[in-house]
Amino acid sequence: MEEKIINKESLLNLCKDIIADGNNLIAPNSTEYVLINDVTQLTLESTARPTKASYKTFVFPKAEPVIYYKRGKNDVQLLDVDVNQKRTVILGAKPCDANSFNILRHLFNWDYKDEFYNQREKNFIVIGLMCSFSDEYCFCTSVGSSPVSEKGSDIFLIPLDENNYAVRIVTDKGKEFADKYAKHFTQGDKTKSDEITSKVKHPETAFDSNQVHEWLGKNFENPKWDGVGDLCLSCAQCAFVCPVCHCFDIVDEDYSYTEGRRMKNWDGCQFGHFTLHASGHNPRDIQGKRYRQRINHKFKYYVDKFGEILCTGCGRCSRGCAVSIDIKEIVSNCKD
Amino acid sequence: MDNIYKPYLAEIAEIIDETPDTKTFKLKLKNPEEAKAFTFKAGQFAEYSVFGEGESTFCIASSPTRPEYLECSFKVYGKVTQALKRLNQGDTIGFRGPYGNFFPLEELKGKNVLFIAGGIGLAPVRCVIDNVLDWRNDYKDITIIYGARSVSDIVYKQEIREWQSRPDVKTVVTVDPGGESDGWTGEVGFVPTIVEKIAPSAENTFAVICGPPVMIKFTIPVLEKLGFKEDNIYTTLENRMKCGLGKCGRCNIGNVYVCKDGPVFNYTQLKELPQEF
Numbered sequence: 067m068e069e070k071i072i073n074k075e076s077l078l079n080l081c082k083d084i085i086a087d088g089n090n091l092i093a094p095n096s097t098e099y100v101l102i103n104d105v106t107q108l109t110l111e112s113t114a115r116p117t118k119a120s121y122k123t124f125v126f127p128k129a130e131p132v133i134y135y136k137r138g139k140n141d142v143q144l145l146d147v148d149v150n151q152k153r154t155v156i157l158g159a160k161p162c163d164a165n166s167f168n169i170l171r172h173l174f175n176w177d178y179k180d181e182f183y184n185q186r187e188k189n190f191i192v193i194g195l196m197c198s199f200s201d202e203y204c205f206c207t208s209v210g211s212s213p214v215s216e217k218g219s220d221i222f223l224i225p226l227d228e229n230n231y232a233v234r235i236v237t238d239k240g241k242e243f244a245d246k247y248a249k250h251f252t253q254g255d256k257t258k259s260d261e262i263t264s265k266v267k268h269p270e271t272a273f274d275s276n277q278v279h280e281w282l283g284k285n286f287e288n289p290k291w292d293g294v295g296d297l298c299l300s301c302a303q304c305a306f307v308c309p310v311c312h313c314f315d316i317v318d319e320d321y322s323y324t325e326g327r328r329m330k331n332w333d334g335c336q337f338g339h340f341t342l343h344a345s346g347h348n349p350r351d352i353q354g355k356r357y358r359q360r361i362n363h364k365f366k367y368y369v370d371k372f373g374e375i376l377c378t379g380c381g382r383c384s385r386g387c388a389v390s391i392d393i394k395e396i397v398s399n400c401k402d
Numbered sequence: 403m404d405n406i407y408k409p410y411l412a413e414i415a416e417i418i419d420e421t422p423d424t425k426t427f428k429l430k431l432k433n434p435e436e437a438k439a440f441t442f443k444a445g446q447f448a449e450y451s452v453f454g455e456g457e458s459t460f461c462i463a464s465s466p467t468r469p470e471y472l473e474c475s476f477k478v479y480g481k482v483t484q485a486l487k488r489l490n491q492g493d494t495i496g497f498r499g500p501y502g503n504f505f506p507l508e509e510l511k512g513k514n515v516l517f518i519a520g521g522i523g524l525a526p527v528r529c530v531i532d533n534v535l536d537w538r539n540d541y542k543d544i545t546i547i548y549g550a551r552s553v554s555d556i557v558y559k560q561e562i563r564e565w566q567s568r569p570d571v572k573t574v575v576t577v578d579p580g581g582e583s584d585g586w587t588g589e590v591g592f593v594p595t596i597v598e599k600i601a602p603s604a605e606n607t608f609a610v611i612c613g614p615p616v617m618i619k620f621t622i623p624v625l626e627k628l629g630f631k632e633d634n635i636y637t638t639l640e641n642r643m644k645c646g647l648g649k650c651g652r653c654n655i656g657n658v659y660v661c662k663d664g665p666v667f668n669y670t671q672l673k674e675l676p677q678e679f
Contacts, residue, residue, distance in 0.1 A: 313651030344479035
């Protein structure tokens with residue numbers, strides 16, 4: 067699709083317009099993706115470190131009510147939850163984060179459709195930003211993405227110089243947005259931006275995901291799993307910071323003697339109680355089995371089911387791990 | 403907005419105390435339109451909830467051929483089942499379902515059916531038994547073998563009496579050695595032993611088996627010795643579930659979601675899965 071240019075001042079004015087029009091604007095600060103009310107707080111650096119967590123919580127909240135209830139003497143009244151999501155613009159999504167909705171969408175829509183997810187996703191505009199950051203944990207290139215991947219972005223920004231960004235319109239949704247705010251953009255062409263993206267340093271490819279998939283199919287039983295299991299603390303931070311982990315719990319919360327809400331809360335497959343049966347039996351009773359589930363779910367089961375790797379290569383799970391478990395290293399070792 | 407997490411409201415029409423720690427609820431969906439539109443098949447399950455306590459997963463224990471009530475049976479184990487136990491007739495609970503696949507009752511037509519159940523494992527088998535009995539002419543010989551730890555642990559006493567009173571069903575009830583009481587006229591012995599003793603013919607026969615893992619583990623070899631093919635042995639798995647919709651991530655065995663691709667599997671399918679259940 068077409069390419070435009072926006073300078074920094076126009077970008078700030080665009081952001082002001084987005085907020086003035088009643089939309090949510092979300093952008094990364096130095097540690098997390100946050101709702102922006104004051105555009106002077108905006109930082110938009112392609113060299114920035116990835117935030118601690120992805121912006122998953124804005125489409126799949128860490129805790130959200132799915133129904134409200136009121137108890138009478140024998141009766142119960144149910145009250146619906148209205149998601150009522152405003153148009154939300156994510157500005158400055160790393161390509162690894164931008165790809166997350168493409169992956170999650172399958173899970174929330176096979177057969178049963180989770181409208182809590184869908185209503186939010188539908189109202190999102192993802193403005194991705196080329197990534198010039200890379201550390202020892204990054205491996206987007208091993209899972210079919212790259213620092214210049216436009217996958218999942220509606221609009222993709224490439225820093226041209228100190229003052230200007232190339233603006234690539236990727237999807238129809240992106241075009242509609244760019245048309246609406248056309249006054250902030252000038253016409254661009256791909257010559258310069260192509261030259262810039264071609265020079266971006268890519269993380270080295272750490273593994274071949276097809277070979278990993280094949281190895282996992284043959285190595286459900288392998289002593290390597292117990293090795294990782296012995297290290298892991300079962301804290302599940304890896305799932306919470308992940309852009310595509312999606313396990314959840316359903317829990318009731320009373321907030322008065324007669325009223326409460328049923329919540330859908332993030333959960334994690336590394337917790338021991340996650341699969342614990344009422345009888346005491348637990349199919350994934352030791353940490354090695356739980357880690358095996360984590361890796362298999364990401365690199366085999368999800369691929370078998372939906373044709374997508376359940377991983378964007380952002381490296382957050384490893385960056386944040388208290389006992390330095392490095393998913394890139396583990397998956398790279400999924401070979402004989 | 404369609405809400406896949408929103409339960410139906412159901413009234414507890416009757417409570418049956420099966421054993422000291424197992425109860426059966428006869429339920430009626432409160433909204434007449436929902437009740438009228440509701441259908442399910444034998445083997446499917448649902449999420450039952452006490453508002454303020456949470457949801458719990460059980461099979462639908464009644465047969466779809468008897469739509470007057472939806473029945474569930476539960477043993478008191480955790481938070482939700484304890485809360486369910488405290489409820490009374492006339493109280494309201496949440497019901498979300500039906501979910502999952504079902505027993506291939508069409509495929510079983512013209513065959514003999516052998517039912518083997520242990521303990522509360524009779525609940526998911528009972529819906530199939532009653533369904534098959536309501537379509538009795540479509541099936542050949544029907545044999546039911548049920549085992550409980552002791553006489554006081556036997557569930558569905560009334561249903562068992564009905565089955566035993568029918569000349570066209572062979573019903574054998576056994577209790578574990580030491581579990582018999584005075585006047586017990588049934589068998590004494592573990593389920594695998596009794597299956598071996600009764601030795602139902604494997605010829606043109608499908609087996610439906612559900613019970614504690616240890617019972618299944620020792621009964622399968624007996625069935626294989628009797629000549630049952632793995633394709634012809636069906637069971638239902640009861641992994642821990644929350645959503646029932648193939649999303650929350652806990653019931654999977656390999657790339658199979660028990661809540662969507664199951665809970666009913668034949669033994670060939672189970673052997674192909676990673677052994678993690």
